[in-house]
Structures are given as structure tokens and as C-alpha cells.
Amino acid sequence: MYEMWAEHDPAVSPPAVVWHVVAKDDANSSLCGRFLEPSQRVVPAGDAAAEAPGPDRYCDPCLITVREALAAGAR
Numbered sequence: 084m085y086e087m088w089a090e091h092d093p094a095v096s097p098p099a100v101v102w103h104v105v106a107k108d109d110a111n112s113s114l115c116g117r118f119l120e121p122s123q124r125v126v127p128a129g130d131a132a133a134e135a136p137g138p139d140r141y142c143d144p145c146l147i148t149v150r151e152a153l154a155a156g157a158r
């Protein structure tokens with residue numbers, strides 16, 4: 084099982100929320116190897132998306148890993 088994890092990416096301007104993917108059995112880091120700091124987590128709530136400074140982005144390495152896992156028949 085996978086979970087989505089949103090973080091503000093400080094490396095981009097204007098600041099954007101980046102979605103990573105976290106495996107349920109390893110919640111300390113994302114699939115792309117990023118260490119996840121719970122205090123950095125962004126929890127979208129209600130119409131928060133309308134207030135976001137920029138469009139959400141998705142972490143490519145994370146998505147590729149998920150795609151490969153699904154293609155391999157992981158369950």
C-alpha cells in the first residue's frame with residue numbers, strides 16, 4: 084500500500100507543493116529516498132488548494148517507482 088505525502092519544496096520559486104509517495108511499511112522516507120519530516124508535511128484541507136501559490140507537482144522518481152512496482156505485480 085502506498086500513501087501520498089505532500090511537502091513544500093523549498094528549492095522552487097514560487098513555492099510549490101510536491102507530492103511524494105510513501106510505502107506504508109516504510110514511512111520514514113519516500114520512494115525517491117527523501118527523508119520525510121512530519122513537521123514539513125502539508126495537509127491539504129478543504130479549499131486550501133485555491134489558496135496555494137502554485138500548482139501542485141508530483142515527484143517523478145516516486146511515481147516511476149510506483150509504476151514499476153505495479154507493473155511487477157507487487158501486492
Ligand SMILES: [Zn+2]
Pocket residue numbers: 102103104113114115116117142143144145
Ligand atoms: Zn519523491
